[in-house]
Amino acid sequence: MRSEVTHFQCRIENGIAHLALDRPERKNPLTFDSYAELRDWFRDLHYDDAVHAVVFGPNGGNFSSGGDVHEIIGPLTEMNMKELLAFTRMTGDLVKAMIGCGKPIIAAVDGVCAGAGAIIAMASDLRVATPEAKVAFLFNRVGLAGCDMGACAILPRIIGQGRAAELLYLGRSMAADEGERWGFFNRVVPQSDLMDVAQDMADRIAAGPAFANMMTKTMLAQEWSMGLDQAIEAEAQAQAICMQGQDFQRAYHAFVAKRKPIFEGD
Secondary structure, eight states: OOOOOSSEEEEEETTEEEEEESOGGGTOOBOHHHHHHHHHHHHHHTTOSSOOEEEEEOBTTBSBOOBOIIIIIHHHTTOOHHHHHHHHHHHHHHHHHHHHSSSOEEEEEOSEEETHHHHHHHHSSEEEEOTTOEEEOOGGGGTOOSOOTTHHHHHHHHHOHHHHHHHHHHOOEEEHHHHHHHTSOSEEOOGGGHHHHHHHHHHHHHTSOHHHHHHHHHHHHHGGGOOHHHHHHHHHHHHHHHHTSHHHHHHHHHHHTTSOOOOOOO
16 A cells, blocks of 8 residues: 555554645645545555554644635636536545445544544544544535535434534534534543554554454445345345454464464455
8 A cells, every 4th residue: 555645644554554634734624636645545445455444633733624715615616517526526436435445444533623624534434532623514604515525424324313414504513522422423532642542443453354344344334225134134145254264263263272363354
């Protein structure tokens, strides 16, 4: 997996990719280039067996302020419908790439987490925050609908329909403690502990069975559109596939030997 990127920060170490948006002096806004590069990076990640988990963290005390006002919002006002649709499809493709990348993603949120930044946190599998984190799906505050990049599909599944509607209609900030109560954040921890907690989660995931984790992530996404009978059958097939893997054998033999299994991802 390539760590040489241009429009965001990327460091890969011990099977964990650490990402962060750049330009902390402007609270890490997204640009056309960073959207596209992130989309391509997550698409490629699906085929990389060396990375087992991703931590998407803050930079300079903030997660992301969303789309850059001058480099994205301004140019969008001058585009025609075809160009606008190409942009909105591209941003949606980032979310699809995150969901389809096969690797658990942990969002470590500090400070401002707004607009598309809030979407990146939402599209992650796990979310940890500091008390200073403020999440805002503020699309309606710039005259747009709240249905951006899958928000109307994904956010209600995390926090419930009524709570999602409140955030999307009002465009207000969700405080960290509120986000934890509502189930958006898995944990709220002191700012000094944020990256350690995210790292610990990532380490535990990376030490687990990578193929099985990929299957779990796949089924979490695919079962949204399934009925219960379909879901149970799909899980039966997924589990049978995992039972043919070597990690299942390793877990059994480790249990018999009364030792901790060492998974190798196959």
